[in-house]
Amino acid sequence: MHPFEYVRATDVGHAVATAVAGRAAAYLAGGTTQVDLMKDGVFSPDVLIDITRLPLRGVSVDGGLLRVGALTTMEELAAEPVVVTRLPVVRESLLLAASPQLRNMATVGGNLLQRTRCRYYRDPSTACNKRDPGSGCGAMNGHHRMHAILGTSAGCIATHASDLAVALVALDAVVHVRDAGGERAVPLTGFYLRPGDDPGQENVLGPGELVTSVEVPLLPEGARSGYLKVRDRASYEFALASAGVALEITDGITRDARVALGGLATVPWRSREAEDVLRDAPATLEVFTAAAEAALSGASPRPGNAFKVELGKRTIVRALSMVAGGQP
Numbered sequence: 001m002h003p004f005e006y007v008r009a010t011d012v013g014h015a016v017a018t019a020v021a022g023r024a025a026a027y028l029a030g031g032t033t034q035v036d037l038m039k040d041g042v043f044s045p046d047v048l049i050d051i052t053r054l055p056l057r058g059v060s061v062d063g064g065l066l067r068v069g070a071l072t073t074m075e076e077l078a079a080e081p082v083v084v085t086r087l088p089v090v091r092e093s094l095l096l097a098a099s100p101q102l103r104n105m106a107t108v109g110g111n112l113l114q115r116t117r118c119r120y121y122r123d124p125s126t127a128c129n130k131r132d133p134g135s136g137c138g139a140m141n142g143h144h145r146m147h148a149i150l151g152t153s154a155g156c157i158a159t160h161a162s163d164l165a166v167a168l169v170a171l172d173a174v175v176h177v178r179d180a181g182g183e184r185a186v187p188l189t190g191f192y193l194r195p196g197d198d199p200g201q202e203n204v205l206g207p208g209e210l211v212t213s214v215e216v217p218l219l220p221e222g223a224r225s226g227y228l229k230v231r232d233r234a235s236y237e238f239a240l241a242s243a244g245v246a247l248e249i250t251d252g253i254t255r256d257a258r259v260a261l262g263g264l265a266t267v268p269w270r271s272r273e274a275e276d277v278l279r280d281a282p283a284t285l286e287v288f289t290a291a292a293e294a295a296l297s298g299a300s301p302r303p304g305n306a307f308k309v310e311l312g313k314r315t316i317v318r319a320l321s322m323v324a325g326g327q328p
């Protein structure tokens with residue numbers, strides 16, 4: 001392993017100042033992704049900044065807003081009473097991810113910032129534009145069964161792996177970040193970047209920017225939400241396709257709809273196309289099917305993952321049916 005300096009940050013200012021001091025730096029939260037990347041030689045920082053002692057852990061509710069510290073663990077967030085009652089889509093996205101052991105270590109900030117599970121990215125002996133710009137994409141003509149069909153570019157088809165991010169994108173969550181210059185708030189819908197010509201730049205964070213918290217607007221009383229994850233085995237597996245949905249239905253009409261997709265796209269994918277079909281329309285199977293068609297209309301699959309177009313549609317229809325109260 002590449003030698004590195006370990007620094008335990010004493011406060012947020014110390015963390016961000018260390019991160020921008022001129023050497024390649026990375027933050028260490030739960031370490032469930034970061035340590036693997038370093039051991040495998042995928043990313044070799046000169047300085048590893050341990051942020052686990054910073055006062056960024058805990059959940060509070062302020063009016064209609066849930067505030068989540070970046071160091072809150074996935075398991076803690078899933079157990080939060082207001083998440084259980086008002087944000088089932090968040091709770092389910094967490095509890096369908098990883099394993100209990102991992103969720104007790106892994107933090108909300110680390111989950112949102114985790115790197116792709118693309119096997120070419122994680123194997124330094126193969127070509128990967130995300131890890132090694134300009135080297136090519138091994139997945140394009142290689143094994144890409146798990147890869148993206150939405151938001152892809154000629155240089156990268158890696159999916160974003162976070163389930164939680166899908167739920168939070170659906171809910172219009174806002175991420176608070178800090179650097180040496182101060183704090184700013186970034187809507188999660190604009191936080192992740194599609195690969196385009198620069199697959200290595202996955203989000204809008206500048207060098208050394210630290211995620212400090214996430215704000216999640218609570219759904220209105222009476223809204224229903226849920227997260228459906230389709231995968232190769234029932235636990236401890238990433239999504240082939242997933243859907244986080246929230247619906248407000250009165251008198252059989254969908255008044256408001258949120259639809260976001262995972263496992264299918266290079267970023268946590270909000271489908272405004274599906275939402276437009278659902279809004280002010282009857283909450284019926286026919287409308288749900290039309291919404292799914294709209295969501296996948298821009299898909300550009302490779303031969304090995306063309307099955308995801310149909311799988312994605314069925315996942316959306318089933319998620320909407322479950323949340324609307326119909327048959328799964």
Ligand SMILES: Cc1cc2nc3c(=O)[nH]c(=O)nc-3n(C[C@H](O)[C@H](O)[C@H](O)COP(=O)(O)OP(=O)(O)OC[C@H]3O[C@@H](n4cnc5c(N)ncnc54)[C@H](O)[C@@H]3O)c2cc1C
Pocket residue numbers: 026027028029030031032033034035070096097098099102105106107108109110111112113114115161162163164209210211212236237238239
């Ligand atoms: C076997 C396995 C199965 C998994 N299955 C799933 C799954 O099904 N669904 C899913 O969503 N996830 C899954 N994961 C991923 C897991 O959820 C992440 O590894 C975890 O959430 C990362 O959190 P962490 O605190 O350990 O982050 P770390 O590993 O410490 O950090 C991850 C990245 O985020 C950066 N970072 C961490 N905190 C901050 C911050 N506050 N500000 C800025 N940058 C930060 C780090 O520098 C690093 O680049 C799985 C992981 C494993 C190992």
